[in-house]
Amino acid sequence: MKLVGFIIVCLTGGLLLYGTGELPAWGDPNSPASTHLSDDYITLALEQTEAPNLVTAVLADYRGFDTMFETAVVFCAGLACFLLLRDFRPKKDHYYRHVPTGVMLHVKNEARTVRTGREFEDMDREWVPSDTIIKTVCRILIPFIQIYALYVVAHGDFSPGGGFQGGVIFGSSLILLAISYNLKTLVKRVTEKFLGVFSSLGVLVYVGIGAIAMALGGNFLDYGKYAPIFGEHHIRALGMLGVEIGVGMAVTAVMVIIYINIVSEGRHDEGL
Amino acid sequence: MPELLDLIVDKYNYWLYIVLMMIGLYAMIGKNNLIKKLVGMNIFQTAIILFYVSIGYKKGATIPIIQGDHGHGAADAVIKAADYINPLPHVLMLTAIVVSVATFGVAMALCVKIYQRYQTLEEDELRMRLSEK
Amino acid sequence: MSWPIDLVILTFVIFCAIAAISVRDLLGTAILFGAYSFMMCLLWAVMGAVDVAFTEASVGAGVSTVFFVAAVFRTSRRTKD
Numbered sequence A: 001m002k003l004v005g006f007i008i009v010c011l012t013g014g015l016l017l018y019g020t021g022e023l024p025a026w027g028d029p030n031s032p033a034s035t036h037l038s039d040d041y042i043t044l045a046l047e048q049t050e051a052p053n054l055v056t057a058v059l060a061d062y063r064g065f066d067t068m069f070e071t072a073v074v075f076c077a078g079l080a081c082f083l084l085l086r087d088f089r090p091k092k093d094h095y096y097r098h099v100p101t102g103v104m105l106h107v108k109n110e111a112r113t114v115r116t117g118r119e120f121e122d123m124d125r126e127w128v129p130s131d132t133i134i135k136t137v138c139r140i141l142i143p144f145i146q147i148y149a150l151y152v153v154a155h156g157d158f159s160p161g162g163g164f165q166g167g168v169i170f171g172s173s174l175i176l177l178a179i180s181y182n183l184k185t186l187v188k189r190v191t192e193k194f195l196g197v198f199s200s201l202g203v204l205v206y207v208g209i210g211a212i213a214m215a216l217g218g219n220f221l222d223y224g225k226y227a228p229i230f231g232e233h234h235i236r237a238l239g240m241l242g243v244e245i246g247v248g249m250a251v252t253a254v255m256v257i258i259y260i261n262i263v264s265e266g267r268h269d270e271g272l
Numbered sequence B: 001m002p003e004l005l006d007l008i009v010d011k012y013n014y015w016l017y018i019v020l021m022m023i024g025l026y027a028m029i030g031k032n033n034l035i036k037k038l039v040g041m042n043i044f045q046t047a048i049i050l051f052y053v054s055i056g057y058k059k060g061a062t063i064p065i066i067q068g069d070h071g072h073g074a075a076d077a078v079i080k081a082a083d084y085i086n087p088l089p090h091v092l093m094l095t096a097i098v099v100s101v102a103t104f105g106v107a108m109a110l111c112v113k114i115y116q117r118y119q120t121l122e123e124d125e126l127r128m129r130l131s132e133k
Numbered sequence C: 001m002s003w004p005i006d007l008v009i010l011t012f013v014i015f016c017a018i019a020a021i022s023v024r025d026l027l028g029t030a031i032l033f034g035a036y037s038f039m040m041c042l043l044w045a046v047m048g049a050v051d052v053a054f055t056e057a058s059v060g061a062g063v064s065t066v067f068f069v070a071a072v073f074r075t076s077r078r079t080k081d
Helices: A002-022 A035-049 A054-062 A064-085 A130-152 A163-180 A182-189 A192-215 A223-230 A235-263 B001-029 B036-054 B087-119 B123-132 C003-022 C026-047 C049-073
Strands: A094-098 A106-109 A119-120
Touching: A002 B001, A002 C003, A035 A054, A035 A235, A035 B087, A054 A064, A054 A235, A054 B087, A064 A192, A064 A235, A064 B087, A130 A163, A130 A235, A163 A182, A163 A235, A163 B087, A163 C049, A182 A192, A182 A235, A182 C026, A192 A223, A192 A235, A223 A235, A235 B087, A235 C049, B001 C003, B036 B087, B036 C003, B036 C026, B036 C049, B087 B123, C003 C049
Parallel strands: none
Antiparallel strands: A094 A106, A094 A119
């Protein structure tokens, strides 16, 4: 199998190497890719969309329909992870820790549970004492990461960044909370229902902005039609910000859903 | 001889992208572990994304963010297309990267599910377990 | 962009890719794959694709590695090749 694979790979690579002879020189300004359509995008985008970052202008305005379905793809990925892994059966063994003494309790009987509170707390099977340095540093760091994520979403049309990057950074700040404390802390603060609602709300914000533009008499995702409500000034950039917020919400929630489901095998009780 | 040197300078980037793509393709075909195959798939993806991004590159051009006063007065200035890198491949590839992480997450979920049922991720052992039943 | 930087980073990328698929420990693969993604992000930043580089830095080197480590945590580190 390895030999056959190697021969196939070499054959493909050889054919592609032969094909590079026809390609334009690397970085050639007069190559076909950068002479026809792209000139129009570069020269007209600022005038038409009022967003200096051309990538965001093309992503959220000219190709807004494309980006909407991409958000739907990300949402579907979260849904697929949920359907594949989520396991609603209650777990058989319970582990508790007596807080004053540090003694671990293992309850094998399904029916009997210990009430958690001051004296006892829920524990994972493979419990290790969490490190104070890591906990403190992460607690200080997480709000700054989240503010940076919001900055990235808000400045998507002026500087590199946008809904996807900001959403991923916000999601990873929540994942950092789960890693530095434990998974229960995250699940208690950000519940599963909230994540589900938040991810679908993100897609709904995007579609809603498009649909309301239609109701106001324009095309789907035609941000210019919002001018009577929000004013003429920078209206298209404002519309882009709206859809970026929708994308950010969906991506944040989906990243956390995928992480929680993979790391706890769908039981949402213990994990990394 | 100078012609050969010109050819190398013009094309060596493409050749290295193809080498990267071959590594990914080999990992997808030849490796036995499912997670290794996924890594191969991701390497293949990034090689193709790299090729697309390099198509948009222009010598002597800057990043695709219009310089000026954040859109207030910049519209009056003349924008020349040769000064900015082609933004279109960047947009398409940004989409591809985000979709790739979504597929990667689903693939990892599938790997966890396969491990739960068969206790292995090796392809030959999996085939053996499947034929036992 | 200057060609030496380009060539050096491309060489690093190819070495990271070969190492990631040939090391016999899946956790090692995870970390090498993160390094590969980060080198790729540098390459795109050098090429002027800042948005793509930003996305790769947050998605490829960040969240993908976390998913990878989570999956390895729930399965096994063992690999035959």
